[in-house]
C-alpha cells in the first residue's frame with residue numbers, strides 16, 4: 001500500500017461503517033484486554049499465524065487463480081511479519097508466547113460456510129470468511145489504537161488496523177472477481193448477519209482478539 005492509500009483508508013476508518021459490521025464491539029473489551037497483555041498478545045500472534053496459513057491454503061487449493069495467487073503471495077509475508085512484530089513486542093515486554101487456544105469465533109464462522117458445493121462456491125465461502133475476520137480484527141485494532149492506556153501500544157495497534165483494512169478490501173475484491181458482484185452482495189449480507197449473532201453469543205473475553 002502506498003502512503004496515500006494508507007491515509008485514505010485511515011480517513012475512511014474514522015467511520016467504521018466502511019467495514020459493514022452490524023454490531024460494534026462492546027467498548028469494555030479494551031479494558032478487559034489490557035488487564036493481561038501476555039494473554040491478548042498471545043491470541044493476537046496466533047491470529048496473524050492463522051491469517052498467513054489461510055493465504056497459503058488458498059494458494060495451494062486454487063493455483064489456477066493466477067491473480068489471486070499473485071495478490072495473496074505477498075500477504076503471506078505481511079501476515080507472518082505481523083506475527084513477528086507481535087512476538088518482538090512481547091519479547092520487549094518480557095512476555096512469553098503461550099499456547100494456541102480454541103478459536104470459537106472462527107469455528108462458528110467456519111460452521112456457517114456452505115458445504116458440498118462446487119470448488120468455485122467453496123472459494124467464495126473461504127474468501128468471505130477471510131474478509132470478515134479481517135474486518136472484525138480491524139475494528140478491534142481500531143478500539144485498541146484509540147483507547148488502550150499504554151500509549152506505545154496505541155501506535156502498534158494503529159499499524160495493524162490499517163493493514164487489516166486493506167486485507168478486508170482485497171478479499172472482498174477477490175470474491176467479486178471470481179464469484180461476481182451480485183453473489184457476493186447477497187452472501188456477504190448473510191455472513192454479516194450471522195457474524196453479529198456470533199458476537200452476541202460469545203462471552204466478551206479480554207484474552208481473545210474476537
Ligand SMILES: [Fe+2]
Nearest residue numbers: 048051079082
Ligand atoms: Fe495481520
Ligand SMILES: [Fe+2]
Nearest residue numbers: 051134164167
Ligand atoms: Fe490480515
